[in-house]
Amino acid sequence: MPQRTVLAVLFDGVQSLDVTGPLEVFAGAETCAPGSYRLRTASLDGAPVRTSSGLTLVPDAALAEEPDPHTLLVPGGAGTRRPDPRLTDWLRTHAPRAERLVSVCTGAVLLARAGLLDGRRATTHWAYCDTLARHHPAVDVDPDPVYVRDGHIATSAGVTCGIDLALALVEEDLDRRTALTVARHLVVFLRRPGNQAQFSAQLSAQTARREPLQEVQRYITEHPDADLSVEALAARATLSPRHFARAFQAETGVTPGRYVDRVRLEHARRLLEDTTDGVEEVSRASGYGTPEAMRRAFVKALGVAPAEYRRRFHPAPAP
Template sequence: MQSHRIAFVIFEGFQSLDLVGPHEVFQQAGGYDCTIVAPAAGGVRAESGLPLHASNGVAGLPPSGFDTVVVVGGMGVYSARRDPRLTAWVTAAARTTRRVASVCSGAFLLAETGLLNGRRVTTHWARAGRLAREYPAVTVDPDPIFIRDGRIWSSAGVTAGMDLALALVEEDQGQQVALEVARQLVLFLRRPGNQSQFGVGLWSMQPTTDPVRDAVAAIHADPGARHDIADLAAHAGLSPRHLQRRFAAELGVPPGAYVERVRVEAAQRALENTGDPVDVIARRYGFGTAETLRRSFHRRLGVAPSDYRDRFRSTTGEHR
């Protein structure tokens, strides 16, 4: 088996899971030679206080000969990106490597080198606004869990780095190996990159008044029920126009968009945990037809329902 050399770039104050998660994916897959490089060899402390020994410093490690460079994130990245030794090493390594990746706020260090100029990238949703402001030449999309733009890969925070690593394994060794690694590491899913970082409760604000809470509770209690604005207004005890305004103000999304996202997530769970046909799931959760469900899945997740379900099947074809 061909060995792929991977350099993990860390620094004082790195996020330990940004390193350990992807590292474990590569080690489980086999065929990877992982090297950890820091600004200087020796002890490096994660932002959580976890100590780690870096065998290599940038001064003593030639930047050539790597297949992939992965820059991890962490609060220390804001200082690390100002270290000319570190940015010079990453820039030099990027000239010869096949691909370059960032996990979470590691995108800030890559952006500092100019490697992300003109690229579409993602990062942790809480850091996306700052990345876009400080590096206007970079197109920042805060929604996907990871993005590939040419040979540049980027991911959202912490556990999304494992999804990114699985995608790299899939590119190198095929889907079967990636799925086996996911099963061995008990990962919930080998998620497609376009899947949103946000689940219900993260992608919207929380309601602040009882009428809007009542409307939201009705949606979650039965996603497949009729939830047009008149029905929701009846649950809230408000006029449709008043609810429309209050709903958007309190949750940050209009009622129709909220209903669709809740229905999509209900359909996701059904696809994950049952063998019910797609058209049955579509009717159960208020989409009416399989085609309407398919359009909603493509809009929200970037995949078809059947492809989404396939990613939950074990290698024996059984549903998890």
């Protein structure tokens, strides 16, 4: 098994979790499969850097001293807003030599400044997608996914999405079982596939302004198996069904039915990923009623049936 060197680029104003999150994943994989990864960090001059949270990171070396790595990890952070021109120049010259180029959060901005994302699909933290697209029109910016793969370049969304991407890379390099073992040791709540949206149903919808509608949102999340018809929810908000439906959509940006669908799908996915409950039990607990209703919802939203979805997270034991 070849050893893959992962080199993380450090600079003043870097987001510490963009660095430590992915490196902890690769370090965990190295523990599971000794000899699989060699982890290195480097700054422009080899000097310590101060992160955006005030922590000091001491690199292993200067960037000029490091040989071309297998995986070059470019984190984000406040330091990407006005980066040292020498860093952009180094990336432009040396990043293409890496077998795999990975950015976390606004690290994609550094790659774009160096011209490395031109003509490619990429993502970054949702708050900076518009800025990235506006300043770098040659980049095909997709604001929705957790991470995007385009050839040997992978870009991820905000902060913890770098962990999701690193887990996917470990699965690609080694195997699914190792990636899942690392995820469990890190107590990662949900190992998200790349095409999953950056936000959960609760975060992607706006929080209602009025307390009765906020209470309805909480109730839906906590009771996905309850009667969540418009009539039942309207009664909880003490509104007529028509008034409730209009007010809910106006304040959250989605219809009550769409919100319920998203919550139930996420609840079912978590149960399939994190428990051994049967498909029939999961369908009842998530409010679908029957396995067939849940199967239709999964195929429509994810393109895969519940049983196959579970196999992705719980592969059969090796013979």
